[in-house]
Amino acid sequence: MPAKSDCNATKALVFTPELPIIKTISYFASETYDISLIILLCILFFGFVLQIFHLFILSRKNMAHLMMLKPLLILMISAIFLSIVSFIKYFIEFLADTICGVEYSYINNLFELINIIVFTISHEAIIRCVIFITLTRVNIVIETRYSRKYRIPEKLLFWFTIISVVLVFVNQVVRIFAREIDEILDAESYSEIYRQYSQNNCTITANTRLWRIHIKTIECELTRLRSIVSTVAGEIIPCIILLVSTIFLSLEVRRIAENDPNSEKKKKSGQNVRALIIFLILFFLSEIPLAIIYGIGMISTADFSAIDVMYVQEDCFIFLNLNIGIFVYCTMSSLYRDTVAMVFGAKSQNILEVQRQQSKAVRN
Numbered sequence: 001m002p003a004k005s006d007c008n009a010t011k012a013l014v015f016t017p018e019l020p021i022i023k024t025i026s027y028f029a030s031e032t033y034d035i036s037l038i039i040l041l042c043i044l045f046f047g048f049v050l051q052i053f054h055l056f057i058l059s060r061k062n063m064a065h066l067m068m069l070k071p072l073l074i075l076m077i078s079a080i081f082l083s084i085v086s087f088i089k090y091f092i093e094f095l096a097d098t099i100c101g102v103e104y105s106y107i108n109n110l111f112e113l114i115n116i117i118v119f120t121i122s123h124e125a126i127i128r129c130v131i132f133i134t135l136t137r138v139n140i141v142i143e144t145r146y147s148r149k150y151r152i153p154e155k156l157l158f159w160f161t162i163i164s165v166v167l168v169f170v171n172q173v174v175r176i177f178a179r180e181i182d183e184i185l186d187a188e189s190y191s192e193i194y195r196q197y198s199q200n201n202c203t204i205t206a207n208t209r210l211w212r213i214h215i216k217t218i219e220c221e222l223t224r225l226r227s228i229v230s231t232v233a234g235e236i237i238p239c240i241i242l243l244v245s246t247i248f249l250s251l252e253v254r255r256i257a258e259n260d261p262n263s264e265k266k267k268k269s270g271q272n273v274r275a276l277i278i279f280l281i282l283f284f285l286s287e288i289p290l291a292i293i294y295g296i297g298m299i300s301t302a303d304f305s306a307i308d309v310m311y312v313q314e315d316c317f318i319f320l321n322l323n324i325g326i327f328v329y330c331t332m333s334s335l336y337r338d339t340v341a342m343v344f345g346a347k348s349q350n351i352l353e354v355q356r357q358q359s360k361a362v363r364n
């Protein structure tokens with residue numbers, strides 16, 4: 001439910017309404033909107049349940065030996081918050097079709113502003129955790145195959161993360177402060193809303209107070225600059241890093257399989273890298289729609305509005321890939337599977353062996 005803009009609309013440069021592809025996209029978005037919204041709510045709900053389950057398993061004592069546990073926990077918590085705010089947002093949109101005035105309520109507009117910050121923090125935390133996990137694995141490969149001196153410097157990773165996150169966060173703070181919630185008082189706007197509701201067999205009384213987000217002039221002037229900052233720092237650079245890392249790790253898995261296929265240690269290392277590659281591919285797929293749409297927004301906000309009519313369908317694709325990616329990455333860990341088996345009463349030899357080794361170490 002995008003906020004209505006008070007900025008003067010500019011003419012689309014590329015994706016004009018007359019283009020057959022835009023007409024097709026708009027028609028498809030309109031015809032599949034209702035079912036897509038229900039599917040998205042189901043994906044968000046079951047994704048939330050699955051993420052809670054992952055968090056529960058990862059917080060078990062046995063998982064303390066899992067490599068990259070802390071960033072994985074942060075990723076899981078961020079994914080949970082992202083699922084919650086997205087579910088609330090789209091549930092309100094679902095209610096708007098049955099309850100008159102929901103989208104124009106003060107609470108809904110306030111939530112729209114809060115959602116900007118919560119979504120940004122959660123989304124950025126997920127991206128940075130994925131990059132950290134990936135580049136740590138890349139460093140391990142570099143150190144093992146080449147030399148420690150070729151490792152990606154940790155200070156470089158730290159400052160890259162800080163600078164990019166600050167840029168994206170400040171960008172969204174500016175976006176929020178350039179908006180304010182105003183009550184709709186002019187008769188013309190009120191009559192237009194009343195007429196729209198009447199066409200949908202939904203009536204509101206003359207005493208119903210309606211609100212909407214007003215976008216200040218400064219936001220209209222800074223829209224393109226904000227779009228460039230958000231797209232480059234928040235999408236393009238992370239996607240390039242993940243793409244290059246995925247290719248590098250894929251070549252490493254192939255090298256391991258060709259050079260030493262019978263080594264158990266190499267085989268396990270290859271399996272861990274393979275799990276990360278699958279996760280990266282799915283995560284990369286979930287980020288591509290955002291990168292493309294935000295990239296179009298850098299050129300023209302009118303083109304962005306024309307192509308973003310399928311936002312519900314896009315989010316179905318994004319959240320589905322994200323949830324599948326997290327599930328695959330977790331379940332391809334033998335320690336994770338053993339912990340699940342132990343929690344649900346099965347006897348796992350691997351877990352028992354680890355516990356016996358720990359007991360011996362304590363006695364010695």
